[in-house]
Amino acid sequence: MQTVPETRMENRTIEILSKPLTIAIIGNPNTGKSTVFNALTGLRQHVANWTGKTVEKAEGWVKLPSGERVCVVDLPGTYALHSESPEERIACEYLLSGNPDAVLVVVDATNLARNLYLVLQLLELTSKVVVALNLMDEAQSNGIQINSEELSRHLGVPVIPMVAARGDGVREALEACLQVARSSEPSQVFKPHYGALVESFVARIASLLAQAGGTVTTLHRRWFALRLLEGDPVATDRWTRSNHRLLTILEECRKESEAWGTSMDIEIARSLHQQASDLAQRVTKAASCSRWDWTETLDRLLTDRRLAFPLMLALFGGVFWLTAVAANKPSEWLENVVSWAVAASRSLAEALGVPWWIKGIVVDGIILGLGSVLAVMFPPMLLFFVFYAILEDLGLVPRIAFNLDRLMQAVGSQGKHCLSCMVSYGCNIPGVLAARVIEDPRVRLLAIVTSPLNPCNGRWGNLLPLSLLLFGNYAPLVLVGLISISFFAVLLATWVLSRTVLKGGESLFVLEMPPFRRPSLKKIFYHTVIGRAVTTQYRALLVAMPFCALIWLFSNLPTGASFHDTLTGRLVRYFTVVGAPFGLDGSMLTACLFAIPAKEIALASLAITYGLQRNLAEPEAIFNFLRAHWSGLEAFTFLVFYSLYLPCAYTFVVQARESGHWKWAVVSGAVTLLCALIFTSLARHGGSALIALWNV
Amino acid sequence: MEGTVVSLEAPQSLSHRLLALGVVPGARIRRVRSAALGDPVQFRIGSFYLALRSDDAQRVQVRITCADCPRDQDGKQDD
Numbered sequence: 138m139q140t141v142p143e144t145r146m147e148n149r150t151i152e153i154l155s156k157p158l159t160i161a162i163i164g165n166p167n168t169g170k171s172t173v174f175n176a177l178t179g180l181r182q183h184v185a186n187w188t189g190k191t192v193e194k195a196e197g198w199v200k201l202p203s204g205e206r207v208c209v210v211d212l213p214g215t216y217a218l219h220s221e222s223p224e225e226r227i228a229c230e231y232l233l234s235g236n237p238d239a240v241l242v243v244v245d246a247t248n249l250a251r252n253l254y255l256v257l258q259l260l261e262l263t264s265k266v267v268v269a270l271n272l273m274d275e276a277q278s279n280g281i282q283i284n285s286e287e288l289s290r291h292l293g294v295p296v297i298p299m300v301a302a303r304g305d306g307v308r309e310a311l312e313a314c315l316q317v318a319r320s321s322e323p324s325q326v327f328k329p330h331y332g333a334l335v336e337s338f339v340a341r342i343a344s345l346l347a348q349a350g351g352t353v354t355t356l357h358r359r360w361f362a363l364r365l366l367e368g369d370p371v372a373t374d375r376w377t378r379s380n381h382r383l384l385t386i387l388e389e390c391r392k393e394s395e396a397w398g399t400s401m402d403i404e405i406a407r408s409l410h411q412q413a414s415d416l417a418q419r420v421t422k423a424a425s426c427s428r429w430d431w432t433e434t435l436d437r438l439l440t441d442r443r444l445a446f447p448l449m450l451a452l453f454g455g456v457f458w459l460t461a462v463a464a465n466k467p468s469e470w471l472e473n474v475v476s477w478a479v480a481a482s483r484s485l486a487e488a489l490g491v492p493w494w495i496k497g498i499v500v501d502g503i504i505l506g507l508g509s510v511l512a513v514m515f516p517p518m519l520l521f522f523v524f525y526a527i528l529e530d531l532g533l534v535p536r537i538a539f540n541l542d543r544l545m546q547a548v549g550s551q552g553k554h555c556l557s558c559m560v561s562y563g564c565n566i567p568g569v570l571a572a573r574v575i576e577d578p579r580v581r582l583l584a585i586v587t588s589p590l591n592p593c594n595g596r597w598g599n600l601l602p603l604s605l606l607l608f609g610n611y612a613p614l615v616l617v618g619l620i621s622i623s624f625f626a627v628l629l630a631t632w633v634l635s636r637t638v639l640k641g642g643e644s645l646f647v648l649e650m651p652p653f654r655r656p657s658l659k660k661i662f663y664h665t666v667i668g669r670a671v672t673t674q675y676r677a678l679l680v681a682m683p684f685c686a687l688i689w690l691f692s693n694l695p696t697g698a699s700f701h702d703t704l705t706g707r708l709v710r711y712f713t714v715v716g717a718p719f720g721l722d723g724s725m726l727t728a729c730l731f732a733i734p735a736k737e738i739a740l741a742s743l744a745i746t747y748g749l750q751r752n753l754a755e756p757e758a759i760f761n762f763l764r765a766h767w768s769g770l771e772a773f774t775f776l777v778f779y780s781l782y783l784p785c786a787y788t789f790v791v792q793a794r795e796s797g798h799w800k801w802a803v804v805s806g807a808v809t810l811l812c813a814l815i816f817t818s819l820a821r822h823g824g825s826a827l828i829a830l831w832n833v
Numbered sequence: 834m835e836g837t838v839v840s841l842e843a844p845q846s847l848s849h850r851l852l853a854l855g856v857v858p859g860a861r862i863r864r865v866r867s868a869a870l871g872d873p874v875q876f877r878i879g880s881f882y883l884a885l886r887s888d889d890a891q892r893v894q895v896r897i898t899c900a901d902c903p904r905d906q907d908g909k910q911d912d
Contacts, residue, residue, distance in 0.1 A: 217852075
């Protein structure tokens with residue numbers, strides 16, 4: 138069976154013959170679950186030092202030495218098995234219905250008591266559990282010693298010490314999981330006990346659930362009874378519909394616990410936490426150590442009333458500056474490669490005698506267009522994401538969300554919205570994806586919709602040379618102005634949205650602040666370079682391809698026409714009328730339209746729409762032309778519009794997918810366009826008024 | 834400021850999240866610092882740090898055991 142080639146058809150046959158084993162990985166957020174998953178499967182699930190990266194479950198495969206394949210499912214990080222948030226619901230539903238053959242629960246050894254809470258809850262659902270005691274190195278350097286054998290004895294399941302970032306213990310954990318998965322005897326595991334009051338109600342409800350029928354096991358009945366007592370929405374929805382006796386008991390129970398001055402959910406959580414921390418205490422030896430706590434020191438600096446904002450600005454300013462400086466050369470090299478490739482394919486096309494229009498579409502349209510997108514977009518995006526990953530890995534990102542929450546709250550959002558904004562500066566697409574970390578669906582939509590207002594690296598690639606060219610020594614001032622305008626636009630759009638289409642109550646802000654950790658270079662290479670930058674670039678190119686062909690056609694049809702009579706020329710004439718009230722000329726707007734598939738080609742598009750050339754090459758000529766043609770105010774007006782208007786084509790696709798409905802991508806388009814027009818008019822008319830005042 | 838959690842009266846979406854994190858009656862909680870703009874507030878509970886908005890933190894009743902423990906600034910939760 139192992140020699141069967143891996144085509145889809147035959148794989149299905151194997152599955153029918155012998156269903157592959159499935160191991161589910163679960164754990165609190167930020168415990169290294171995804172690192173364990175990656176170490177097992179060799180996949181590149183994104184890993185970071187902030188909570189809540191995996192929202193949907195990821196699947197991968199491990200091939201055993203025997204040739205057998207084992208399915209590994211990475212569940213979203215969760216603190217408990219309730220169904221309060223989407224990630225908890227996904228984890229819960231999978232464990233209840235997916236029937237994994239073993240569950241590997243990844244536990245943060247530096248935080249044993251809180252993590253054991255989830256382990257104990259899990260043991261109430263299944264006995265096929267293996268505990269991975271991760272971050273053992275960090276625990277040890279904190280002076281914490283955990284007796285894993287004793288913990289295993291108490292829990293009744295295998296406990297494997299692990300340092301997942303180094304790969305220590307991963308093999309052992311896999312073997313333990315396989316053993317648990319294959320054994321048919323149920324093991325005697327720790328069963329939490331909640332005290333007389335809770336247990337009496339659990340027994341009554343469980344017997345009612347048994348009468349209600351269905352195929353629910355005794356173990357799961359107890360579990361559902363507990364969730365019903367807690368008022369868990371999904372369990373309540375599933376069982377209480379038209380079950381009046383159940384409702385009566387729940388009401389009775391509520392009254393009784395009220396009489397005791399407590400409520401069932403608090404009592405259940407308190408009791409389980411107590412058992413978890415007792416257990417943790419029994420197996421832990423903590424030596425007091427007076428190490429210099431750099432988390433403490435850094436936190437004090439980063440949240441200081443006077444220093445926090447200058448520090449954060451300096452940090453991000455530094456990242457932008459480094460990105461711009463370091464990306465310069467590689468961009469030039471890539472441009473050389475592209476012009477070589479264009480020349481080579483042009484002569485190849487000529488040698489083959491390809492018709493002129495095919496040559497035009499393929500060489501001058503697609504190859505040249507995609508080449509310039511790649512050259513402008515890839516080096517800075519890659520560098521930005523490497524720098525960002527270092528900050529993220531270090532644990533800096535939650536601190537920024539912490540500091541900015543007050544400001545975001547004032548406009549109807551919350552601190553985690555800023556995480557999406559920061560990633561958006563690299564590229565809007567991962568920025569939209571980063572919104573997954575926000576639990577509140579309303580705020581998640583706010584982040585998705587406002588993400589394109591943050592100028593991405595594609596836009597920086599044009600904003601930077603244009604400001605340098607047109608404003609010389611004042612360029613840094615102009616760039617700071619543009620960033621401030623874009624951030625203000627995000628605040629304004631969020632404020633308006635949260636009072637109109639995305640109205641809702643106060644958003645919750647409960648954020649765990651992890652300790653600072655040393656970034657892992659290997660992780661950054663695999664997950665950032667390949668996982669984030671290369672994948673995004675590849676997909677962006679795919680989306681931009683047909684548009685590049687279209688732009689070439691627009692600029693060269695009808696054949697032999699002068700520039701003003703081509704489709705592009707006509708567009709320019711039409712947009713001249715549209716843009717006049719906002720201080721934008723037709724060529725500017727047409728160039729922005731051409732740059733919708735990929736914002737990177739704005740400069741090259743300007744060269745086309747000002748009639749300098751008919752393909753997307755980026756010549757020196759455009760610089761000289763713009764310097765002579767645009768006034769300072771005109772130039773600034775264009776830069777403001779270009780920083781804010783419309784999401785690019787691929788962002789639009791991702792927004793529709795992530796929000797679950799294309800209408801949110803359309804809302805985003807409307808919001809960004811409106812913001813762009815408002816701020817452009819303000820810049821133009823405010824600017825002329827200022828100049829007039831100055832001259833008086 | 835340091836104290837022991839006495840009770841919790843919050844909407845379920847907040848209270849269940851806090852309960853899962855170990856903010857339960859009997860737990861020891863310490864106010865560490867506030868963000869640069871004064872809100873939210875960082876707490877230490879057990880062996881980890883948690884950030885909460887002051888409005889949400891107000892819903893957790895705490896019996897204060899040590900009013901002027903290190904790095905305390907102003908009044909936090911009622912008792």
